[in-house]
Ligand SMILES: Nc1ncnc2c1ncn2[C@@H]1O[C@H](COP(=O)(O)OP(=O)(O)O)[C@@H](O)[C@H]1O
């Protein structure tokens with residue numbers, strides 16, 4: 382069985398041998414099955430951790446949990462992150478089956494409300510693939526609303542994980558510690574296949590205020606057609622060496638090389654994305670795929686940044702947090718978005734990015750185990766070091782090494 386793609390986190394944590402060691406140690410799996418990717422978050426107890434932190438010292442069952450104690454068990458371990466392509470959902474199912482997630486995947490607990498073959502799932506695929514999970518794994522997907530999950534996920538990260546949020550501009554990233562008393566309001570812009578914009582005013586207080594169908598799916602879909610790239614990462618990589626000016630029509634192209642300063646446009650500003658393709662007798666083959674990829678990435682990122690800014694302006698929000706796997710920690714994408722937000726807001730609004738950008742929904746679905754007795758999920762320290770300077774790497778992949786999150790939680794529905 383091949384895992385479609387291992388990002389830095391997974392590579393560091395889940396080489397085959399490591400995966401074998403995880404058997405029987407995994408609990409509380411949550412899925413976010415989106416239009417493009419399946420994101421999985423699961424908790425794995427530390428090997429050296431018995432699973433019962435405080436209270437009685439009597440014998441433990443095979444799960445490392447106590448039998449018939451008056452105290453609730455406290456589990457210590459890590460949250461791990463993994464993703465698969467939605468079109469290859471069978472690989473996800475095979476992975477879960479091989480790790481026997483169906484027998485210990487839901488929860489450790491025995492309370493009726495917490496059946497071990499029920500797992501939390503969000504995203505459209507929680508509806509679309511419910512029968513598949515039931516049929517192949519005997520797992521029932523307990524559906525959690527996608528917007529609720531995104532907000533719960535981002536709030537968890539912003540409150541609990543040091544080094545999670547950062548700004549990115551001119552090749553430099555800066556880690557931002559957000560004061561928890563000054564977290565709200567903010568605009569969450571989740572760039573998945575499509576884009577959702579959510580005004581967040583409190584822990585469970587939010588409103589989806591806007592969205593656009595021109596998102597990550599558009600970039601990858603059009604990019605695939607126009608460049609013949611075989612993978613998303615190949616398309617991103619290609620864009621790295623491209624020059625958008627070959628295809629984009631700049632203000633200077635229209636104004637004879639000069640700025641249009643009266644309305645604040647420099648000669649190098651893009652007047653019309655892909656606009657140059659109209660003039661001349663060039664066919665698609667006459668353009669370098671890297672230039673096409675670059676123009677496309679710039680067009681989509683700019684457009685999202687502009688809609689995000691307009692929504693921030695609409696509600697007087699100063700902080701715009703960008704999530705979703707479209708960003709992929711890609712330097713040029715983040716730079717384009719940041720410059721766009723800065724330019725249109727005249728420096729008033731700030732774009733923030735997240736290290737676990739693509740896992741907001743899955744984390745939020747994971748948090749919803751709270752309702753079933755998982756309480757006090759406490760993170761112990763940061764995912765790892767705060768972001769390094771990104772100037773020499775094209776994606777945040779390097780950053781994500783050891784991106785698993787150390788935590789403990791308590792199971793309050795453990796039978797006494
Ligand atoms: N390995 C990948 N395969 C496909 N798309 C990817 C990949 N990595 C990043 N992406 C981008 O991420 C987008 C999906 O982001 P995601 O937040 O997972 O949304 P969804 O929930 O719609 O799947 C894709 O449309 C694409 O732009």
Ligand SMILES: CC(C)(COP(=O)(O)O)[C@@H](O)C(=O)NCCC(=O)O
Nearest residue numbers: 415416573574575576577592593594
């Ligand atoms: C329908 C969705 C919430 C699904 O989420 P996704 O799988 O794209 O992450 C999202 O694609 C979206 O918000 N689309 C934009 C629709 C619109 O506002 O025009």
